[in-house]
Amino acid sequence: MRSRSLALLYFLPLFSVYADVPDWISGRASLDDYESISGRGTLQSGFTLFGTARPKFSEKLDSKLMLRGSAYRKSLDKPDDFSIRGEVKEAWVEYPIFGIRVRAGQIITPWGRSDAVNPTDYLTAKDYTTLSIHDDIRRIGAPGILSTFTPNEGTSPLEFSFAWNARYAQSKMLIPASQIPTGISVETDPRTPLLFTDNEEFALKVSYLASGWDASLSAFDGRNHFGQFVWDGSRVGLQFYRTRAIGGDFSVTFDDFVLRGESAYFFYETGSSGLGGLSLTEPNHWDSVLGIERGIGARFRIIAQALFRFHPDLKDSQAYVGSSVAETAIVRGLGRANAIIQNYQNRSRLGATLLGSYESEDEKWRAEFSMIGNFVGGDYVLRPKLEHKIMDSVRLTAGLDYYGGPEDQPLGALSAYRSVYLEGAMTF
């Protein structure tokens, strides 16, 4: 770790002295430092302030403002420069109209019951270029309206949700440089799409809560939030193709464990086989997660999930033949890169996630081990971490992100991002 970053961690407890905030404000101030173990030096080092305000103007009028501001000495975006990033994560108001709760503004709507992998999370995107142990800092919402209706004056076990995004959110991906065809530059940070027009999204969900179980069915008409590399004859750009999806999820409680499942089928405008009929971009596919969670005694907890992706009409992008040798090489290279980054190299992809956690009785120490692995391809990421509560609202976390396996597989290709990290965070 760089000594300057480490030294800053000592100032967090001082900051906490000034953090006596009203109930409707909460947040987190954190300092982090990610050091490469692949010889790339510091990957990210900076300070982030993440805050949420929930002013309630009246019994009916609710609102939320969630902001994030970061100052980086180094980041994946700007490896050599000091940079500042600020964003409005959420900014909405909610009011009931004829029994329907209508929320309008910048909204994060995370759907899905599974852990870490959510096929039915149609409406949000994530920023994977921000290294963080906190899920909320990565989520990207969209401007729009979310309306929810629960019959019988809000007491029915049924709930209907309808979401409209005025434009789609774009995920920012970790793109392994080794997978980009040599000699060409690619667009990795596309412009924010215009409001309305062809960039709108719609989603509908019907949920049911019963004793011991709950389930939902959902449908989506919008865009793939993961951009895919496309060659337009002169340059390589990222395309977020129009997508339709149907899916569902459920959770059931048993005596010793909770069973959760989530599944969705995605249809792309590029056809069932993907761009060009040769899967130059991701083809239609079925994406599913099935997992169990259980506590072992009072202090251990385990979540294990099986992941399954099936691309029924996958075609080999390497069969592409262009108008020239150079174009053929570029397009094949991009097809290969898309398949790796979007995880569709095979018709069937089987994987698993595992999360085990332990918390000491005095709640001062927490150890966690998580992993994601692909059985087809043999690539994986291991994420052990150890948290120590050094005072009531200040935690220190040390951990490792280790990407392993063949470099021509989705997780193995990220080996350049292997790192150890230290984060000090104060919540308020």
Added chain:
Amino acid sequence: MKFLLSILFSISVFAADPKQDVKLNGKEIMQKSEEATRLSQFTAKAVLKSTKKTGEEKSKSFQFWRKLKADGARYQSLTRFSAPAEVKGEAILFLENETGANDILLYLPAYQKTRRIERTQQSSSFMGSDFSYSDLTIPHANDYKYILNKEEVCPGAPSKICFRIEGEPATDIVRDQTGYSKMTIWVKKESFTSVRVENYDLTGAFLKSINFSEEEKLSGGKWFHKKIEVENKKDGGKTILQFSELKTEEKIPDSLFTQQALGKGSR
């Protein structure tokens, strides 16, 4: 053993019936005790203060809502935490079911998601305290088999007479949910409110004692304990649950006790 743990709110309807000449059996006493503590609805602020054997203290604050379900017997409860900062906005929905196990749903504001908790975890620690989730439910007389042991001086209140009752879960579901194999309960003879409960784990070892104090008689004739204290006999820990700002007249909508509303009002 949910029983004594009627922690949160003990009230008594029969309080004003000092001439208890009729011989009551254990179950009848417990039915009266349940009735004495049955508020149709209330909300209150609460502080959960835990002290470990080492002397280390920690405290959690929350708002609590409880309301009788339409069946008039089972409760639905919502707990929303306000402090410390690391749990601010977390919420727990507890839905008692007449048949089968209860439902516990936990709202995690950082993920904006709700998670179910497995049934056996109901006997585990509630937010790191010496209470379990099931300790915070209203015990139902029909869930246990009782034997009236004797009448004796109330523990901690030498001027009062208590019924001393032995109880054990009537079903395996109740046993699994509470994690208790048996209990001893002291019920005040004059008010039928609980004074103390001693719980035994599944091996039969003495696990916890729960003491109820700061008893208050409400306008409807029910009783409410503002202070409930748990001592863990195995690890020496102690937790005090202190209620304040009790409101029983304010109408609480049923829609508050739904998964959909769980995240509402959280951060």
